[in-house]
Amino acid sequence: MTTRVTIGVKHGKETHDVDVDLDESGATFKARLCSLTNVPIERIKVTGLKGGRPLADDADMRTQGVEALARRGKKLLMLGSAATLAKPAEEVAFLEDLPEGERDAANAGEGYRPGLTNLGNTCYANSVVQCLYAVEGLRDSLGGYAGGRDARGGTAALTTALRDLFGDVKTAKDTVMPVRFLNVLRQLYPQFAQHGPQGVPMQQDAEECWSAVMHTLATEQPEETRRLFGIGMRRELRCAATNETRVEDSVEYTFKCNITIEVNHVTEGFKIALNDTRELRSEVLGADAVFEGQSKISKLPDYLTTQLVRFYYKADIRAKAKILRAVTFPITLDVYEFCTDELKAELEPARKLKLKREDDEALKRVNEKKAALEDVGATASGEGDASTDGAATAAAASEPATTSEPASMEVVDPLEGTRFTGFFDLVSVLTHKGRSADSGHYVSWVKKDDGSWTEFDDETPIPRTEEDVLALKGGGDHHMSYILCYKARKI
Numbered sequence: 001m002t003t004r005v006t007i008g009v010k011h012g013k014e015t016h017d018v019d020v021d022l023d024e025s026g027a028t029f030k031a032r033l034c035s036l037t038n039v040p041i042e043r044i045k046v047t048g049l050k051g052g053r054p055l056a057d058d059a060d061m062r063t064q065g066v067e068a069l070a071r072r073g074k075k076l077l078m079l080g081s082a083a084t085l086a087k088p089a090e091e092v093a094f095l096e097d098l099p100e101g102e103r104d105a106a107n108a109g110e111g112y113r114p115g116l117t118n119l120g121n122t123c124y125a126n127s128v129v130q131c132l133y134a135v136e137g138l139r140d141s142l143g144g145y146a147g148g149r150d151a152r153g154g155t156a157a158l159t160t161a162l163r164d165l166f167g168d169v170k171t172a173k174d175t176v177m178p179v180r181f182l183n184v185l186r187q188l189y190p191q192f193a194q195h196g197p198q199g200v201p202m203q204q205d206a207e208e209c210w211s212a213v214m215h216t217l218a219t220e221q222p223e224e225t226r227r228l229f230g231i232g233m234r235r236e237l238r239c240a241a242t243n244e245t246r247v248e249d250s251v252e253y254t255f256k257c258n259i260t261i262e263v264n265h266v267t268e269g270f271k272i273a274l275n276d277t278r279e280l281r282s283e284v285l286g287a288d289a290v291f292e293g294q295s296k297i298s299k300l301p302d303y304l305t306t307q308l309v310r311f312y313y314k315a316d317i318r319a320k321a322k323i324l325r326a327v328t329f330p331i332t333l334d335v336y337e338f339c340t341d342e343l344k345a346e347l348e349p350a351r352k353l354k355l356k357r358e359d360d361e362a363l364k365r366v367n368e369k370k371a372a373l374e375d376v377g378a379t380a381s382g383e384g385d386a387s388t389d390g391a392a393t394a395a396a397a398s399e400p401a402t403t404s405e406p407a408s409m410e411v412v413d414p415l416e417g418t419r420f421t422g423f424f425d426l427v428s429v430l431t432h433k434g435r436s437a438d439s440g441h442y443v444s445w446v447k448k449d450d451g452s453w454t455e456f457d458d459e460t461p462i463p464r465t466e467e468d469v470l471a472l473k474g475g476g477d478h479h480m481s482y483i484l485c486y487k488a489r490k491i
């Protein structure tokens with residue numbers, strides 16, 4: 001049975017030949033189109049399929065008639081445009097160009113928190129701290145941590161140091177020096193204490209630092225850390241030779257995105273990472289045998305950390321080499337297709353409610369626009385004319401009601417705000433610039449409450465836009481995404 005076909009997709013004046021996996025979902029197919037056109041997934045509309053309806057995110061591509069259309073040389077039509085940036089009305093003054101006094105005032109007045117001093121190739125740690133500080137639940141849990149400054153060594157000391165550093169960031173008006181945090185980190189994890197030939201601390205891998213901090217927090221605050229970051233995973237493996245099956249459950253703290261020459265969007269990399277092949281003991285054969293299968297998400301965290309696996313050890317240079325390939329990622333990530341059937345069933349009610357609310361909101365906007373146009377028309381024809389008003393009233397009375405049920409009639413769900421939907425909103429990005437994990441430069445990009453973004457380049461906070469963040473997909477020597485942190489959207 002055919003599993004892959006190539007079909008033309010017309011978008012504007014261009015036509016793209018798109019490789020389609022018939023076993024994938026509509027959302028994954030849209031992700032491919034996103035990587036080709038730079039149109040956000042949520043704006044993409046695909047038509048020309050079987051049944052005449054636009055492609056739904058949860059659609060099975062095998063049932064959409066794609067194979068038959070491809071054989072006949074037919075093309076699909078894609079609608080949607082990339083975001084465009086409006087020209088600023090006045091020249092933009094970047095924060096780093098302001099005098100020190102004005103910069104401090106901007107920090108305080110516009111909600112910018114202070115940066116962290118680079119103490120010698122410590123940008124990897126600074127970036128991790130800034131991304132973690134964006135996790136509100138972590139700030140709250142650390143605020144109640146009773147380790148104390150007298151905690152002597154071990155994970156308790158590092159947790160206490162992170163708690164105190166968060167407190168300094170919250171109250172400081174200028175750059176914070178993370179001296180104690182770095183000292184304890186290096187004591188607990190000696191790999192971060194390495195020095196180069198000139199006695200300068202060596203650059204380290206930010207993902208390794210993130211994992212070290214996660215291990216620390218999971219040791220000291222296991223329940224809170226698991227709730228905030230723990231991804232429940234279920235691995236189902238089968239031996240083709242004996243038909244034996246193995247089911248394994250685990251908790252992981254990063255959702256991997258493997259990058260190959262065929263990966264253009266993070267969802268494609270997720271699929272590769274979730275496939276699993278390993279040798280296990282076969283009870284039937286009495287020897288090791290190959291088991292193959294797939295992992296799926298069985299429990300969602302409040303914050304989903306995803307890692308783009310960009311670095312690998314290259315033996316000939318005895319160092320970590322970097323995969324520079326451009327891999328797009330969404331502002332809103334839907335992980336529904338990567339979940340177990342049991343978890344999908346739990347998500348369905350909230351997803352349907354989310355869809356209904358979006359439809360109601362769209363209908364409300366349409367009605368408001370219609371009412372505004374009617375008001376303009378009434379004014380142009382002479383507002384206050386009795387005959388006009390009477391005709392309008394009669395017309396309104398004859399039209400069917402288009403408003404949804406009043407909000408006051410809605411039943412309040414006692415679990416409101418706690419139900420996962422499977423959707424996650426991007427809150428921070430950790431990026432790397434350079435050719436090696438152990439060199440180059442790390443920075444963090446953090447979303448503010450008002451939807452704008454701030455780049456934290458060590459000591460310097462820089463205002464950024466969503467378009468700036470989406471440009472961090474890679475493909476060159478510019479900063480590119482390495483770790484993405486998403487916050488669960490709940491209903």
